[in-house]
Amino acid sequence: MRYxxxxxxxxxxxFNQALxxxxxxxxxxxxxxxxxxxxxxxxxxxxxxxxxxxTLTPVRAGRAGGIFPILxxxxxxxxxxxxxxxxxxxxxxxxxxxxxxxxxSFVNSLRRYVSVALDGLTGVPSIVFGxxxxxxxxxxxxxxxxxxxxxxxxGFMIWPYMxxxxxxxxxxxxxxxxxxxxxxxISSYTYFSKVILRHSIPGLALGIVLALSRAIAETSALxxxxxxxxxxxxxxxxxxxxxSIHILDLAMNVTGGxxxxxxxGLVLLILLLVIxxxxxxxxxxxxxxxx
Amino acid sequence: MIxxxxxxxxxxxxxxxxxxxxxxxLKDSYFALKSIQTISxxxxxxxxxxxxxxxxxxxxxxxxxxxxxxxxxAPISWFSSLAITFLCPKPxxxxxxxxxxLMSGIPSVIFGLWGLSVLVPVVGSIKPPGASxxxxxxxxxxxxxxxxxxxxxxxxESIPSEQMSASNSLSLSLMNRVRLVVFPFLLPRFLSILCxxxxxxxxxxxxxxxxxxxxxxxxxxxxxxxRTLTGHIALEMPYAEGLHRSSLMFxxxxxxxxxxxxxxxxxxxxxxxxxx
Numbered sequence: 001m002r003y004x005x006x007x008x009x010x011x012x013x014x015f016n017q018a019l020x021x022x023x024x025x026x027x028x029x030x031x032x033x034x035x036x037x038x039x040x041x042x043x044x045x046x047x048x049x050x051x052x053x054x055t056l057t058p059v060r061a062g063r064a065g066g067i068f069p070i071l072x073x074x075x076x077x078x079x080x081x082x083x084x085x086x087x088x089x090x091x092x093x094x095x096x097x098x099x100x101x102x103x104x105s106f107v108n109s110l111r112r113y114v115s116v117a118l119d120g121l122t123g124v125p126s127i128v129f130g131x132x133x134x135x136x137x138x139x140x141x142x143x144x145x146x147x148x149x150x151x152x153x154x155g156f157m158i159w160p161y162m163x164x165x166x167x168x169x170x171x172x173x174x175x176x177x178x179x180x181x182x183x184x185x186i187s188s189y190t191y192f193s194k195v196i197l198r199h200s201i202p203g204l205a206l207g208i209v210l211a212l213s214r215a216i217a218e219t220s221a222l223x224x225x226x227x228x229x230x231x232x233x234x235x236x237x238x239x240x241x242x243x244s245i246h247i248l249d250l251a252m253n254v255t256g257g258x259x260x261x262x263x264x265g266l267v268l269l270i271l272l273l274v275i276x277x278x279x280x281x282x283x284x285x286x287x288x289x290x291x
Numbered sequence: 292m293i294x295x296x297x298x299x300x301x302x303x304x305x306x307x308x309x310x311x312x313x314x315x316x317l318k319d320s321y322f323a324l325k326s327i328q329t330i331s332x333x334x335x336x337x338x339x340x341x342x343x344x345x346x347x348x349x350x351x352x353x354x355x356x357x358x359x360x361x362x363x364x365a366p367i368s369w370f371s372s373l374a375i376t377f378l379c380p381k382p383x384x385x386x387x388x389x390x391x392x393l394m395s396g397i398p399s400v401i402f403g404l405w406g407l408s409v410l411v412p413v414v415g416s417i418k419p420p421g422a423s424x425x426x427x428x429x430x431x432x433x434x435x436x437x438x439x440x441x442x443x444x445x446x447x448e449s450i451p452s453e454q455m456s457a458s459n460s461l462s463l464s465l466m467n468r469v470r471l472v473v474f475p476f477l478l479p480r481f482l483s484i485l486c487x488x489x490x491x492x493x494x495x496x497x498x499x500x501x502x503x504x505x506x507x508x509x510x511x512x513x514x515x516x517x518r519t520l521t522g523h524i525a526l527e528m529p530y531a532e533g534l535h536r537s538s539l540m541f542x543x544x545x546x547x548x549x550x551x552x553x554x555x556x557x558x559x560x561x562x563x564x565x566x567x
Contacts, residue, residue, distance in 0.1 A: 020378060023371065023373045030433070034391075092304070114305045114306060120554065123555065124312060126496065127496045131524060159308075217396070217398030224529065244400040251403070262404065
């Protein structure tokens, strides 16, 4: 026997089916295209990504040879920028997440403005950091195109992200601990060094890893600050080309550099993956054992 | 005491950094604003050696590319977050979330490289040269998709469990659930997430430079090459001097202000939602 279904309900059923179908279809779009990116990188860099590729210097503007000096200058720029941005990020995160100074109206209002400023800094496009870094460090302070100028600019760029990550860890410390420490009457420095730090080391490390992966991936802030030179940097005042600029240059300006561009892209991707997965798992496990 | 001074100093440092960035942009673009009449920023051609500084095509390009990307991102990420949260079996949902997490960390240069070597030839087979508005929008769309989907999934999971279990007990169909529970509850949050992504697409440089074609003329169709503000700065900054450089600083300022505002309002909105 057939049920009588009114037309309006039938329409609704059709709509529901259409919605489900389009949801499945839309899930496929990003998955397929993202897999295609990786597939493209793997295919086009086939045979180019060898051990020699990592240890040789680039020949003929990168068409042949390897990327060793580029990896070295990437390492310099990223490490230096992390070292530079760590102290202010720590201080800022402590200031924002400080529960002890709620009564102090000056600190309280400062905290609100700092939070707004940090939102603003995350919103500034990286190319703007690039041109401002160029104006300040390369021209005004006369560092020229150098690793120092690049890492200073990059440090300013990743600093707000680091602060946000630190702030999250500090906020996740249980309230009981804070009340207990308050009842003991310890100073805010002791509270930081004996209580907060012990609880938040894995969180801090995760924040640094986050900033690190952002710093490695960055191109446009370094375009006008750390420069294009693909020689091995000898000091901090030398110009050094980071890996993402190398990819850009090979793909855009060097004809016949596509395969090496793809190989360098694959190196960059593997580097990011290794950093994220290895450090991420280690510190997450550590955090679990700590709690 | 020293510890507190350190905290307050780094707080003040945050505010001064933002102030310094804005003031340097203002100071350097002041030269251009003073010597170029406002009208000539929006008429004529872009040829700095002849004293013509029309940046309107670049502003238009930035807006159109970002809006195009957002028009693609909004429905795709909305539907796929529905699929992940309501339709997928648990393991599949977990896997796709992991994939998207992984993908949201891919540097923009690699998206640009993919666009240059895969997408541009495909678009070029329709109408040469493939480097165009369409290609730029598609690459940007792909770049922000993973993080948008993840944020959407997060906000769908933040719906109070009473409402979800109530809709389960009524065995609502997917359409009714979306219409009656998810959509009214999450619309403001979706809008602020899209605002954040709009700011991100406006500020993106490398992926766009590699696929947009970079010709400073107003495009006539979707398949014409286009130049965005970010690409404009990236391409001309290395050899710009004097008035030219100052006008580039002005375009940096133009780029900076809307994304600052978008970020500020989106964050404020998200915080307000979180606290209620």
